[in-house]
Amino acid sequence: MADQKASTLIEAVESGLAAQGYIASRQIATAVYLSQQIEKPILVEGPAGVGKTELAKAIAAWRGMKMIRLQCYEGLDEAKALYEWKYAKQLLYTQILKDKLGEVLGGAQTLHAALDQLHDFGDVFFSKEFVEPRPLLQALEQPGGCVLLIDEIDKSDAEFESLLLEILSDFQVTIPELGTVSAITPPTVILTSNSERDLGDALKRRCLHLHIGFPEQRLEERIVESRVPGISQTLRRQMVGFIHEIRSLDLKKLPSVSETIDWARVLVLLQASELDTDIVKDTLNVLLKYEADIEAAAPQVTTFIAKAARSNVFG
Amino acid sequence: MRENLHRFFRAARGAGVHVSPAESIDAMRAVAQVGMSDRAVLRDALLLTLAKSQDEKLALGDCFDLFFSQPEPRQDQPEADNNDAPQDADQPPFSGAPGDAGKGRPPEGLGPLAQMLLSQDRNAIAAAIAGASGAASLSDIRYSTQRGIFSSRILEAMGLQRLRDDLDGLTATNPALAERLRAALDALRETVRDTVSQGLALYAREEAENLRNEILRNAPLARIERRHIAEMRALIRQIARRLRERYSKPRKRQRRGHLDVRRTLRRNAAWGGVPFLTAWKRKHRDRPKIVALCDVSGSVAQVSDFFLLLIHSLHEVVDDVRSFAFSSHLIEVSDILESKSPEEAMSEIMSKVGFGSSDYGSSLVDFEKEFMSTLTPQTTVIVLGDARSNNLDPRADILRRISDRSKRLVWLNPEGRLAWGFGDSEMPRYATFCSVVRQCATAQQLERAVSDIVATYQ
Numbered sequence: 081m082a083d084q085k086a087s088t089l090i091e092a093v094e095s096g097l098a099a100q101g102y103i104a105s106r107q108i109a110t111a112v113y114l115s116q117q118i119e120k121p122i123l124v125e126g127p128a129g130v131g132k133t134e135l136a137k138a139i140a141a142w143r144g145m146k147m148i149r150l151q152c153y154e155g156l157d158e159a160k161a162l163y164e165w166k167y168a169k170q171l172l173y174t175q176i177l178k179d180k181l182g183e184v185l186g187g188a189q190t191l192h193a194a195l196d197q198l199h200d201f202g203d204v205f206f207s208k209e210f211v212e213p214r215p216l217l218q219a220l221e222q223p224g225g226c227v228l229l230i231d232e233i234d235k236s237d238a239e240f241e242s243l244l245l246e247i248l249s250d251f252q253v254t255i256p257e258l259g260t261v262s263a264i265t266p267p268t269v270i271l272t273s274n275s276e277r278d279l280g281d282a283l284k285r286r287c288l289h290l291h292i293g294f295p296e297q298r299l300e301e302r303i304v305e306s307r308v309p310g311i312s313q314t315l316r317r318q319m320v321g322f323i324h325e326i327r328s329l330d331l332k333k334l335p336s337v338s339e340t341i342d343w344a345r346v347l348v349l350l351q352a353s354e355l356d357t358d359i360v361k362d363t364l365n366v367l368l369k370y371e372a373d374i375e376a377a378a379p380q381v382t383t384f385i386a387k388a389a390r391s392n393v394f395g
Numbered sequence: 396m397r398e399n400l401h402r403f404f405r406a407a408r409g410a411g412v413h414v415s416p417a418e419s420i421d422a423m424r425a426v427a428q429v430g431m432s433d434r435a436v437l438r439d440a441l442l443l444t445l446a447k448s449q450d451e452k453l454a455l456g457d458c459f460d461l462f463f464s465q466p467e468p469r470q471d472q473p474e475a476d477n478n479d480a481p482q483d484a485d486q487p488p489f490s491g492a493p494g495d496a497g498k499g500r501p502p503e504g505l506g507p508l509a510q511m512l513l514s515q516d517r518n519a520i521a522a523a524i525a526g527a528s529g530a531a532s533l534s535d536i537r538y539s540t541q542r543g544i545f546s547s548r549i550l551e552a553m554g555l556q557r558l559r560d561d562l563d564g565l566t567a568t569n570p571a572l573a574e575r576l577r578a579a580l581d582a583l584r585e586t587v588r589d590t591v592s593q594g595l596a597l598y599a600r601e602e603a604e605n606l607r608n609e610i611l612r613n614a615p616l617a618r619i620e621r622r623h624i625a626e627m628r629a630l631i632r633q634i635a636r637r638l639r640e641r642y643s644k645p646r647k648r649q650r651r652g653h654l655d656v657r658r659t660l661r662r663n664a665a666w667g668g669v670p671f672l673t674a675w676k677r678k679h680r681d682r683p684k685i686v687a688l689c690d691v692s693g694s695v696a697q698v699s700d701f702f703l704l705l706i707h708s709l710h711e712v713v714d715d716v717r718s719f720a721f722s723s724h725l726i727e728v729s730d731i732l733e734s735k736s737p738e739e740a741m742s743e744i745m746s747k748v749g750f751g752s753s754d755y756g757s758s759l760v761d762f763e764k765e766f767m768s769t770l771t772p773q774t775t776v777i778v779l780g781d782a783r784s785n786n787l788d789p790r791a792d793i794l795r796r797i798s799d800r801s802k803r804l805v806w807l808n809p810e811g812r813l814a815w816g817f818g819d820s821e822m823p824r825y826a827t828f829c830s831v832v833r834q835c836a837t838a839q840q841l842e843r844a845v846s847d848i849v850a851t852y853q
Contacts, residue, residue, distance in 0.1 A: 086428060086429040086430050086433070086436065087429075087433050087436060090429075090436065106435065106436075106439065107439045107442075107443075110429070110436055110439040110440060110443065111439075111443050113428075113429075114425050114428060114429070114440060114443060114444070117424075117425075117428045118421065118424045118425055118428065120421065125449075281413075281447075284447040284448075285415060285417055285418060285447070288421075288443045288444055289443060289444075289446060289447045289448070289452075290443060291449050291452060
């Protein structure tokens, strides 16, 4: 019985994401379902532009939760990712409270007594009011839970990974002056990586590992359908077929889903009804981002269009 | 279910997927959520929790398909036996009249295995095999030579003894039925053998690979059999990767040295010399610079082959490597190693200078003439060779000058210490100018030697 329930629940995830315009493969839906059930972050890897970041946005929109995004870059550190003390505010308050402090300490006869009295105030200036929460801490403090997107983790330094470990496994952070802050509701964490460098095993171990590659032809057609509603079915098939042919070439940067969608928009704008050599050659720069790639692909355009059209007849 | 998953984890480890206990717990929890009935979902769930890279996903996917292509062992064997009766009805008749006689009313007094075989209930037989392989702990199989013993253990566990007794009894009373039973037994033996082979493919890989690698690691490089060369290459590549992982990460913190008093005072002049801002000296760390001289003459060609391969793969750790190869004369091979694939580079180097008779003296002269300027006080020079110079002038004086110019001079000799100095070996004479001389005959020694060299630059 439990098995039956699981597959319907996974389908529910699929349709929920689809309602937000994100057409997920079964594997993606399973990952999202599992991450929710066993409270694990998802590490999404794959080439640029296959919808890794979109996935997080779609989950947030579907569940009606806030999305908190942490964009990683080289040199990102604790103060920018986790929390920071509001130094200026601390300074200002000490200035304002100077007189007050004088009053409080006025009664003390000796230095020792003054110190004791001061101790009674505890760490007034190192309390929650003076903490400036950065994305990671913000995510833990959301009462209704949230989607935390840690984008392009491979761009950050290796030390930053270690900083994340506590959050990823226990959903808590430790601030030396305040103690441990645990999540009110564990956030859904999505990490994305373009595999620019290998991530540490410790980080990988704490995550579900999802690899999103280029989608199959059918799936990509559905994605285009949901993102660019104005496009005709024939053109959609032809263009997706064409892009699949392009991906078989040895290029510097293969066109991914985001390029497919851009190209579909361009074709709709140009009011093309079907692919022909001229229009493809004119718009090839939407698909391919390197001059060398365009040069390599240009001679093949006619053959690819023919191939795409032929597969269209049978498909 | 848990039993099954544990065996799958073991199989996955054999397939080269690193499954830590924590990951296996995750996988268990995931499976508890999605259940085992939908195979595609189960596959996705295991792939998500266990495999942590694209390569691992591929390996694990194959492993999953192999693992679940065999029937799932069922623990509830008695139940499977009870199921026999209702399933009898939809089994097609086995063959002609004797089959009919046997069907419907299984002969009285036969053991459960005989009845199962006669009723041709495939599901029950498969379940019984799986149950018996569990009892015989098939997942402990390690070597192909164990196939026989595991097959007979499984058959034993299924009740072969009882079946033999039945056969003996039937041969006297009902020869036709006995014949059928015998045929069924042969088929059963075959199935069990297949099951064991599959088990071997699943579970033994890890152990067998570890064992082979261990042997290879300690085998003398010069005497490796031809069929092991590809594996050895893979092993060397692994070593290179390990070295790269260990040494390519920049270590930041150690670089801060003592307080730089002069700069601190100057920087804080505005505050009357009260040191608000501190300035620190930075420890100077040498950039690794390696010059490798590799003997590729006939006697040590195979070892130097591996050594060049290691240098080739080490380019990512050490920016500045220059490699030279020599037998009777010396050429620079850095460009060849950098621009070509390892195999192409090896064959090109060998065709240029390889397999000659070695002349250390003239090779050192070549080096001094053209490349002496590449040596700086930061350079580590590695020489790989047996120092057998065919009784020609060894020119140890050049080696002394090389040693003077460089930070260290390391000599790696594939021959054992005992052989040094005997015959035409010039090792003792060269050794006086080397910072380190070590024997380097196996992959393990090679790894240690290179690791030590790189570590001095950390």
